[in-house]
Amino acid sequence: MTPGNPGPVMRTAAALVLAAAAVLPAVLELASPAPSAVIGPPVGPVTDRAVPPNRPRAADLRAPGAAPTVDLKLSGDPGNRITLVLLGDGYTDAQQPLFRDQADRTWRALLEIEPFRSYQSFFNIRRVDVVSTVSGIAESESAGRSTSTPLGMHFWCEGTARLLCADENATARYAGEGEGPQYLIALANSTEYGGAGGTGVTTLAGGSPDAGRIIQHEIGHTIGDLGDEYDSAPTDPDYPNLSTADADEMRRTHTKWWRWLDAPSPDGGGPVGAYRSANGLYRPTPDSVMRTLGGTYNLPSREAILEQIYRRVRPVDAPEPAAGPVDGRPRLAVHPLPLTGPRQLRVDWTVDGQPVEPTAADRTWLDTSTLALAPGRKTVVTATVRDTTDWVRDEAFRDQFMTRTASWTLTG
Structure with a gap:
């Protein structure tokens, strides 16, 4: 080697x-x-x-x-x-x-x-x-x-x-x-x-x-x-x-x-x-x-x-901004690796564990200014990128290697 x-x-x-x-x-x-x-x-x-x-x-x-x-x-x-x-x-x-x-x-x-x-x-x-x-x-x-x-x-x-x-x-x-x-x-x-x-x-x-x-x-x-x-x-x-x-x-x-x-x-x-x-x-x-x-x-x-x-x-490159605490209500984005062909990696978003749908057709980003959040309360926004290909049938492997999350904590 x-x-x-x-x-x-x-x-x-x-x-x-x-x-x-x-x-x-x-x-x-x-x-x-x-x-x-x-x-x-x-x-x-x-x-x-x-x-x-x-x-x-x-x-x-x-x-x-x-x-x-x-x-x-x-x-x-x-x-x-x-x-x-x-x-x-x-x-x-x-x-x-x-x-x-x-x-x-x-x-x-x-x-x-x-x-x-x-x-x-x-x-x-x-x-x-x-x-x-x-x-x-x-x-x-x-x-x-x-x-x-x-x-x-x-x-x-x-x-x-x-x-x-x-x-x-x-x-x-x-x-x-x-x-x-x-x-x-x-x-x-x-x-x-x-x-x-x-x-x-x-x-x-x-x-x-x-x-x-x-x-x-x-x-x-x-x-x-x-x-x-x-x-x-x-x-x-x-x-x-x-x-x-x-x-x-x-x-x-x-x-x-x-x-x-x-x-x-x-x-x-x-x-x-x-x-x-x-x-x-x-x-x-x-x-x-x-x-x-x-x-x-x-x-x-x-x-x-x-x-x-x-x-x-990894199925995703570094998110923007970096995962972790963020100020204000920024636009959050993930960068899944693109595939050649119609199928792409799936991106799902949650706010405090509850699914939310991005307002844009491009699911790789979320405008947090559109979220109805309580002032002064910490909110956790999570993006999950997952390869759903049917060319893999080992679901334990998919969970471990073909799925990645990024989480941000919004305050204020």
Whole structure:
């Protein structure tokens, strides 16, 4: 885990690699045991390659460790947003326009899939323009050649062909500390297919035709702490979307995604249930983006992602004026984080515990001068901001993390 990166605790890098074809519905085994998320080979002929020696590659220590940064999307206070930091490796100065284009495609692809599309205002996005003295990274065909780049990105990480790793210390140094939680996404200057997620640095080949779909899958590991749902995935059920229990046992024990059983799947592929993979684990739906690239997150996975987001981001920014005692009869306002689409966070107001309706259609503020208050008496006005989305069914979690209040005491 990178310092300042709030990603899930790393189990092993081997559990996080993506080596899947975006269009293959079938699950294919690798010729040799794969300790990672392998759905199948990329489209086209596959050349058998010997696994090179498993030796770690370090970043180019002569690199400065600092680079220009650009804010691509500023949604709000970085102390109450998740910042996605996009960095490139193996892009020379002349190739910076290529990196900028691939970085834009990456974050835009991420915001095309739910729940990231609706909750995109919960994220700031920053780009770091890291310049490499050499073009490209250590790819599979050049595994024996040492390509020294600022972030030390390379394929054949831990002996797995499409596991793409980066030097986490170097990547964190270029990303900087920042304010609030950060997730680091490193793009390699490569058209080869591969990536990784769930560790301190999420990686992908920026030039791969499947780059947009790769980031949608890998960020599910990193932000949602999701596991791979395909047949050849490791038999680790310690993820919110994987289980050793069937549907009957989930209902009986109230475990895993029991609240979602029989709910219609977002992709229309069948109700949420317990679908057994060849590795013996159950998954919530017949298919999802954690099984086949280009799909959607199933409902239990969508809820898991939202829960991880809300563990890091409050549903509301600081109120105006600051909560606490206030003089006179001011206008009180809260600032719920906006959603993309018609649904917004709900705002309710009470005066001394009794519900009141704001006079304006915009429920984010209340003019206290319109209230009939007894002179000289202290009055408590409270605003409650709550995310009522039906993508979350854990009401205890909604109460704890998806609901916030601000209270003011009026005197005089």
